[in-house]
Amino acid sequence: MMLSIQELSYSFEEEKPIFQGLTFDVKRGEFVSVIGASGSGKSTLFKLVTGLLEPDQGDILIEGQRTGKRLGSVGYMPQKDLLLPWRTVLENVLLPLEVTKERKQAKIPEIKEWLARFGLADYENTYPKELSGGMKQRVAFLRTLMTGKELLLLDEPFGALDSLTKRNMHQWLLGLWGELQKTVLFITHDLEEAILLSDRVYVLHNKGIKEMKVTLSRPRSSQLIYQSEFITMRKELEWLINHEN
Numbered sequence: 001m002m003l004s005i006q007e008l009s010y011s012f013e014e015e016k017p018i019f020q021g022l023t024f025d026v027k028r029g030e031f032v033s034v035i036g037a038s039g040s041g042k043s044t045l046f047k048l049v050t051g052l053l054e055p056d057q058g059d060i061l062i063e064g065q066r067t068g069k070r071l072g073s074v075g076y077m078p079q080k081d082l083l084l085p086w087r088t089v090l091e092n093v094l095l096p097l098e099v100t101k102e103r104k105q106a107k108i109p110e111i112k113e114w115l116a117r118f119g120l121a122d123y124e125n126t127y128p129k130e131l132s133g134g135m136k137q138r139v140a141f142l143r144t145l146m147t148g149k150e151l152l153l154l155d156e157p158f159g160a161l162d163s164l165t166k167r168n169m170h171q172w173l174l175g176l177w178g179e180l181q182k183t184v185l186f187i188t189h190d191l192e193e194a195i196l197l198s199d200r201v202y203v204l205h206n207k208g209i210k211e212m213k214v215t216l217s218r219p220r221s222s223q224l225i226y227q228s229e230f231i232t233m234r235k236e237l238e239w240l241i242n243h244e245n
């Protein structure tokens, strides 16, 4: 099991619990989405998995290991503050690799190749403010990938994009994920996005978590959303979101 959350409980000081006995898992190579209303605790869950917060009770295992240094075990793409504005695209992507100058230099050709594959070949010396929303997300995603970690936690990476750009990013991510064979845990508010991208969707409520399996075959195209099987799943997911019990 890539990630195993067992009987997790957490509350912020003096507040009512956000999670009580939360249990779920993610297998190696899976794409799993977490969907839930605003305030249901999605970002808090990621902070617990990365080790930025510690659970009150329960266990978080990464590849079966109970490690205190979880942040070093996952690639985490937070919702905000993605890129450092005073660094160029190349310098931002290099960030997870800043160990020694030599190691950094050695990685530059590989990163340039990646930038080209991400449609960013001509932008390595550009600053984030000059990039479009979709480009910024691709740079941030590449930086997450450069951590070299097997488990990637993506906190609403496409939330701020317009619907056309978002569609393009979905196709891009589907293709890339198929090739990389990484494990992804993905936060979203968007039902269509959750179904299109995922093997399974978890619906997070204050009272717990529910699971929906996505039975659509892969590879998946953006046209799938118009098919009756997709629409049925969308209805099912909507029902799960609106019914806590």
Ligand SMILES: Nc1ncnc2c1ncn2[C@@H]1O[C@H](COP(=O)(O)OP(=O)(O)OP(=O)(O)O)[C@@H](O)[C@H]1O
Binding pocket: 012, 013, 015, 018, 036, 037, 038, 039, 040, 041, 042, 043, 044, 045
């Ligand atoms: N540092 C904090 N101290 C106290 N309460 C907090 C803190 N951070 C988050 N919360 C509360 O915890 C709950 C869950 O927040 P969280 O950000 O995890 O929700 P979310 O599902 O990610 O929301 P959104 O979809 O809006 O990003 C909310 O009620 C929030 O107000």
